[in-house]
Amino acid sequence: MATAAKNIQILKEVLQKEGLRFTRQRLAVWTEIGISRKHRDADDIFISIRSKGVKVSRATVYRTIDVLVKNKLVRKLDVGDGKNRFESKIDEEHHDHMICLETGNIIEFYNSRLEQLQEKIALDNGYELVRHVHQLFVRPIKK
Amino acid sequence: MATAAKNIQILKEVLQKEGLRFTRQRLAVWTEIGISRKHRDADDIFISIRSKGVKVSRATVYRTIDVLVKNKLVRKLDVGDGKNRFESKIDEEHHDHMICLETGNIIEFYNSRLEQLQEKIALDNGYELVRHVHQLFVRPIKK
């Protein structure tokens, strides 16, 4: 389970590996993404950190997120509205997303057969699957 | 098979349905997308139309594409580089895309089992699948 101490440790290891320094701002960004509800956009994260009294800039938020995404601590999610969303990958099973066109709700799903098929399709074409983007845009079934 | 005459007819029907006028610009945009190679971005389409001597603006290109997408004549494709691509859906089987991370190549694929699975996943969650976004980011297998 993710404790604050464990999350700090994870961040420190990543920063060390990348030859980067451990700073208040980087910790704040990682904490914000790791602790809070999912699917938040960059500005949301920026505002939230500031509201907690930590001085940070948008530039630093974006720069830090890039590092976290590169090191697979965070996942970047494009829901098609021009703003990327971010979610922690720590203690999370892999999943994709269903976006409700009526409410904007984001529902997570996972299907192993689907994942296998994706690997197979890439392989059949002479490629190795690196990552995928998979969103289902849905509408509630009317009774 | 798609002939120029047939494509004009399709466009006219859509415009009529939408209560919109048939204009040189709208025809030029539809022709450009319908005739040319796939996966073109808006600016590409804009430049190409201009180079053929048809006076058009970026605003009109975007406005027309919106109408075409809304009426399922054109598909909008987000390949993750910040620029949407467009392709004609006329005389095209449905397919998804594999994007090569090394060359930027876009490969089309279709798998009926995959399509069925998506329908089922939405249904199992109480939703109706409206559309989906599905891209595989891949790397050539090294020999």
Added chain:
DNA sequence: ATTCTTAATGAGATTGAGTCTCATCGTAAT
């Protein structure tokens, strides 16, 4: 064909997410 109403267009301003610059700050090694 000419007139007339109103939608469509174009040039350029604007938006907004994300990136970049560079003077200043702060980490952490010594």
Added chain:
DNA sequence: ATTACGATGAGACTCAATCTCATTAAGAAT
């Protein structure tokens, strides 16, 4: 504590996409 140099922040900048509004042109009516 000093020092070297990486990190940060304010705000300029980028670029795809959208909006504004004066002008243009469909296409219906005559």
